[in-house]
Amino acid sequence: MENKNMIIIFAAVAVVIIAIAGILFATGFIGGNDVETTPFKMSFMEGSFIGNVSLENDKEKFMHSYEDKENKITYNISTVDNSSVLMEIYQIQGLGNPEVRSFNGNEWNIYFTQAVPNNNSSTNSSNGDDAMNIIIGESQGKKQGYLIYMIIDGKSKINATGKMYGEAYTNYFEPLLESLTLKESKNVPHIYDEFGLTKEQFDYQIDLIRQYKSGNTSALQGAQ
Structure with a gap:
């Protein structure tokens, strides 16, 4: 009888352990890296963030915003028909x-940059400590492009320096890219609409930018 009772107890403990393990796997606490993850799913992309990340804005079908409040990180994720040409515009403005x-x-193009918050207060001027570190991931598919902006607040505890070898990229951004499934969408926004231009006007501006990049430094003087 004693042995039978012991078997029953061990069986009950085993059931509890399996149930707990299932919960931990589902929430991302175990399974290799012992790291909490937050899954997300939208019409054009799905994957998992590292950490406890909440959806903050999904009013626009093709642009969603998420926040990791603990680490002071914002993720802005969107899709347009041509993301690569947007990067050309950013580069002419100084993006490396x-x-x-x-x-x-x-294939993802990964950019690193910084931005200083606009602070109009006469008593609280911005300084170098306020600079936000930004990692941009851009992937252009056959029919549409995908954009991820990871914005790390200047007061975040996450080390965002060091580019590809920094904590922000290695521990947060790259695992996000590794988790992604990209989906094709219908009625994706046109990039020229985002700038309030017609296709012809936008193509003209991009042609000037490309002339400038190829060495014709006077090309942009005629831009409207």
Whole structure:
């Protein structure tokens, strides 16, 4: 009888352990890296963030915003018909050349930059400590492009320096890219609409930018 009772107890404990393990796997606490993850799903992309991340804005079908409040990180994720040409515009404004990586069969251009918050207060001027570090991931598919902006607040405890080898990229951004599944969408926004231009006007501006990049430094003087 004693042995039978012991078997029953061990069986009950085993059931509890299996149930707990299932919960931990589902929430991302175990399964290899002991890291909490937050899954997300939208019409054009799905994957998982590292950490406890909440959806903050999904009013626009093709642009969603998420926040990791603990680490003071904002993720802005969107899709347009031509994301690569947007990067050309950013580069003419000073954005550096990208690092190129491939994840799940998708090639990503990864950019690192900074921005200083606009503070109009006469008593609280911005300083270097306020600078936000930004990692941009851009992937252009056959029919549409995908954009991820990871904005790390200047007061975040996450080390965002060091580019590809920094904590923000290595521990947060790259795992996000590794988790992604990209989806094709219908009625994706046109990039020229985002600038309030017609296709012809936008193409003209891009042609001037490309002339400038190829060495014709006077090209942009005629831009309207």
